[in-house]
Structure formats: C-alpha cells, structure tokens
Amino acid sequence: MPEVTSVSPTFVANPGSDSVGIYGTGFTDATQVLIGDHNAVSFSVQSDTEIWAVTHNEYSKGSRVMVYVEGPGGKSADPGEAAWLTLGEAES
Numbered sequence: 001m002p003e004v005t006s007v008s009p010t011f012v013a014n015p016g017s018d019s020v021g022i023y024g025t026g027f028t029d030a031t032q033v034l035i036g037d038h039n040a041v042s043f044s045v046q047s048d049t050e051i052w053a054v055t056h057n058e059y060s061k062g063s064r065v066m067v068y069v070e071g072p073g074g075k076s077a078d079p080g081e082a083a084w085l086t087l088g089e090a091e092s
Contacts, residue, residue, distance in 0.1 A: 001073035002026040004083045015087040016041065016057035022067055022083075027051050029071045035085065036065030061088030 004024040012018035022033065025048060033040040033053040040053035051069060059065060067083045069076045 002030060002069035002071045002076040004067060004069055004076045004079045006079075006082045007067050007085050010084065011086045012055050013088070015055045015059070017054065019052050019054050020067070020085060022051040022053060022069060023049060024069070024076070024079075025049055026071060026073070026076075027069060030069050031072070032070040034068040034070065034075070035087075036063070055085070055087060057087075059087050063087050 003026055004022055006023045008021045012020060027045050028048045030045050030051060033043040035055055038056050038058045041056050043051055043053035045051050064084050064086050067085050
C-alpha cells in the first residue's frame with residue numbers, strides 16, 4: 001500500500017496548472033492521486049518514492065486538503081500534517 005510522507009510545495013498559487021511533488025513509498029504501481037476528494041488533473045510516477053501531480057481547481061481559494069495516493073494495495077493512510085496542501089492564489 002502506498003505511504004505518503006510529504007508534499008512539496010505545500011502551497012500552490014495556480015490550482016489546475018501547478019504541480020506538486022509527493023514523496024513516500026510504494027508509488028511504482030500508483031493508480032490514482034487524490035487531492036482532497038478529487039483526482040489530480042494528471043500525475044507521473046517518477047520512482048517508487050516520488051510522484052508529480054497537477055493540482056485541480058475544485059476548491060475555493062485558501063482551501064487546505066490532504067494528498068493521497070492509491071495503488072493495488074489500497075489508499076495511503078492519513079499521514080497528518082505532512083501531506084496537507086493549500087490551494088489558491090497567494091494573498092497580496
């Protein structure tokens with residue numbers, strides 16, 4: 001089962017086009033990346049420990065969402081603060 005340990009960056013200014021790195025283990029056979037309750041626009045498995053995913057714009061500015069990875073063994077467990085991502089335009 002995949003395990004997410006961190007995301008970087010933890011803030012994306014342009015949901016729907018910005019990418020985020022997802023780090024952990026068990027990513028080789030990933031079938032889906034969830035940003036909150038929605039699928040990532042797209043994702044690319046770089047290695048067993050790294051995925052890059054394009055965020056979506058399904059949430060309002062400033063929303064904080066958890067990032068999950070799904071694979072044949074199921075969905076990654078809740079890693080706590082390590083995988084929270086804030087979506088939306090930067091405050092000026």
